[in-house]
Amino acid sequence: SAELRAYLFAHPVAHTLSPVIHRAALAAVGMHGSYRPEDVAPQDLAARLLALRAEALNPLTVGANLSLPHKVAALPLLDGLTPAARAIGAVNTLYWEDGQLLGDNTDAPGLQAALRDAGFAPDQASQAVLLGAGGAARAALWVLRDWGIPAQILNRTLGRAEALAEEWATPSWTVEAARPEEVDWSAVRLIINASSAGLDRPEETPLLLSAAQWEALPAGALVYDIVYRPRLTRLRRDAEQHGCRSEGGLGMLAHQAALAFRRWTGAEVSAGVLIEAAQAELGRSA
Numbered sequence: 543s544a545e546l547r548a549y550l551f552a553h554p555v556a557h558t559l560s561p562v563i564h565r566a567a568l569a570a571v572g573m574h575g576s577y578r579p580e581d582v583a584p585q586d587l588a589a590r591l592l593a594l595r596a597e598a599l600n601p602l603t604v605g606a607n608l609s610l611p612h613k614v615a616a617l618p619l620l621d622g623l624t625p626a627a628r629a630i631g632a633v634n635t636l637y638w639e640d641g642q643l644l645g646d647n648t649d650a651p652g653l654q655a656a657l658r659d660a661g662f663a664p665d666q667a668s669q670a671v672l673l674g675a676g677g678a679a680r681a682a683l684w685v686l687r688d689w690g691i692p693a694q695i696l697n698r699t700l701g702r703a704e705a706l707a708e709e710w711a712t713p714s715w716t717v718e719a720a721r722p723e724e725v726d727w728s729a730v731r732l733i734i735n736a737s738s739a740g741l742d743r744p745e746e747t748p749l750l751l752s753a754a755q756w757e758a759l760p761a762g763a764l765v766y767d768i769v770y771r772p773r774l775t776r777l778r779r780d781a782e783q784h785g786c787r788s789e790g791g792l793g794m795l796a797h798q799a800a801l802a803f804r805r806w807t808g809a810e811v812s813a814g815v816l817i818e819a820a821q822a823e824l825g826r827s828a
């Protein structure tokens with residue numbers, strides 16, 4: 543049968559799990575196709591997207607994912623954005639609709655779905671703590687604002703957290719920058735790590751709490767670490783040692799892929815199947 547084609551444009555593209563995940567998605571719904579990672583340097587993105595538009599003449603080219611450093615740079619090169627992509631100011635999924643090349647952000651709804659899978663029930667009476675103030679933090683802010691959960695942003699560079707809080711606050715939703723000592727940990731039911739601390743050095747953590755602070759967290763509090771490599775980060779180990787639940791970022795990765803796949807094919811795949819494929823690949827490369 544016909545071969546669908548999708549791309550991943552990133553720079554560099556090394557170590558991506560996305561081809562394995564999308565191959566599993568195609569297999570799960572019985573479609574044939576390819577998902578092709580391409581290293582696209584920043585100065586070549588505009589030309590590559592022009593070439594992608596030319597390929598739209600081939601109805602089987604369904605779209606592309608964008609990863610670092612293209613998620614923001616692509617915005618002015620597109621014909622339109624979904625509301626989530628516009629709010630976040632970044633796109634990770636390009637797709638066609640009525641001949642237009644549109645940009646979506648499936649990282650944010652992907653995180654939201656992963657938090658639900660982790661048993662998190664949104665509760666506007668509680669407080670969330672967000673670690674980090676970069677691109678991934680913006681996806682997390684979209685989730686927290688959508689749920690109406692008041693949030694405090696902790697970031698190594700406090701000024702970046704302050705700028706984000708100012709940008710995202712609305713009359714009906716509270717978000718502020720904070721230092722760890724300013725947080726009432728007994729009200730925090732969700733901590734999301736959207737920083738890249740610990741990515742290169744596993745012993746590094748974006749949040750150093752005392753035992754008393756960890757133990758102040760309510761029973762059932764969840765630490766969601768969007769980092770998925772290494773599997774058990776220092777942050778997750780600290781949380782679990784003090785009786786908190788923790789979850790890694792593979793669920794977010796799988797859900798954002800499933801949402802992109804649905805944009806491209808209309809087909810639904812279960813995130814569980816994609817998580818298994820990603821885990822198997824991580825196991826092979828460990």
Ligand code: NDP
Binds near residue numbers: 674698794
């Ligand atoms: P950015 O470079 O935009 O932001 C990085 C953030 O991490 C900044 O807030 C930075 O703080 C903070 N940070 C970096 N190093 C340290 C450190 N040593 N200690 C404390 N804070 C630190 O990155 P992104 O937002 O794009 O990505 C963040 C992470 O999210 C990456 O690990 C990425 O792989 C992951 N990710 C996972 C996804 C998934 O599907 N699971 C999807 C998207 C991203 P400062 O402002 O002080 O520099």
